[in-house]
Amino acid sequence: MRYLRVTSQDRSGNGRADTVLLRFYEEVPGQPDKLMLKASSVDINADGVTDLQCGGDVNHDGKDNAKDEKLIRTFANAFLKLEWFNQGKSWQRYIKVFAEDYYHDNSPNVVRLHLHEGTGTPRNQTLIYKASAHDTDNDGTLDSVVYLGENGDGENICSRAQEQLIKEMGRTFLKFKWHH
Template sequence: MRYLKVFAQDRTGVGRADTVLLQFYQSTPGIQDSLIHHAVAYDFPTDGKIDYSRGDVTNDGRESRLDKVLLDRFASAYLKLNWFNPGTTSTRYMKFFSEDFYKDGTPDTVRLHVQEGAGNTHPHTLVAWNAAYDFDNDQVLEWNIHFDINHDGVIDDLDRRLVHQLAELYLLFSWHEPQTFEVKVLDIPAS
C-alpha cells in the first residue's frame, strides 16, 4: 500500500503554519514502511501563498513545472486546515491513501486521516477522518464525507470543498497502486 503523510509546521513561531512537508511511503506487510521520497513547500510570510517549493509529486522521477503547480496548490489548500506543529516537531499530520473497491486498478476512494502522535512513546491516534468517493467509477470524485477538517469549529461547505480539493490533488500525484490480480492456472487432467 502506498500512502502520503503531510505535516504542516510553524517554524517562524507566528502561530500559523509556514511549511508543508509531504512524505511518500510504501507499506509492505511484515516490514517497516519505507519513505520513498519527499517534497516541501514554504509560505514564509504566512500569507497563504507558497513562496518556494520543490519535489517530484507526480512520481515520474523528475521535477517539472507540473510538480510545482500541483505542489503549490496542494500546500496552499493544506495550510487552510489549521492542523500544524510548533517549530519542527511532527506529531500532527494527515495520512492520505486510496482504495480500489471495484478492483479495476483505479482508485475510487481517497481517505484523509487526521492523525496525532510520534510513534513509539506516543502512539498514533486517529483524531478524525474524511473521505471522497467515486461511486460510478468514472475517475471523478462525486461525493465526500467531511467533518471539521479546517478545525474552525464549524462543519460547513468550506470543509467539503477542502476535502474534495485535497483528494483530487492527491489522485493527481499518482501515488496509488493498481490492483493486481492473481491468476490461478488450474491443473485439469487430460481425458
C-alpha cells in the same frame, strides 16, 4: 499500500503554518514503512499561500519539472487551509492520505484523509478524525464527502467549504499517482 504523510509546521512562531512537508511512503509487510520520496513547500510571507516548493518527481512521470512544483503548491495550499499544524518543528500532527479502488479497475474511487496526533507509524491510537472523498459512480470525479469525528459517530458535520477542501486535496492527491 502507498500513502502520503503530510505535516505542517509553524517554524516562524507567528501562530500560522508556514512549512508543509510531504513524505511518500510504501508499506512493506513485516518491516517499517519505507520512505520513497520527500517534498516540501514554504509560505515565506505568512499570507497562507506557499511561495517556494522543492521535491522531486511527485507526479511520477519520470521528470522533475514545473508540473511537480505546481502539484506540490496546489496540495500544500489546500493543506494549509485545514489549519492542522504543529508549533515549531514538531511532527505530532499530520495527515495520512491514501486511495482505495473498490471496483478493482485501476481507477481509485476513494481518497481517505486520516488526521493523526502522535508519533511513529500512523495507527489507530493516534487517529483523531477521518474524512474521505468518494467517486460514487466511478466516473473519475470525487463527488461526495464523508467526515467522522474521533469516536466515529458521524456527528461532526463539515461545512461546504470543508467539503470542497477535502475534495480538492483528494483530487490533487490522485494526481500524485501514489496508489496501487
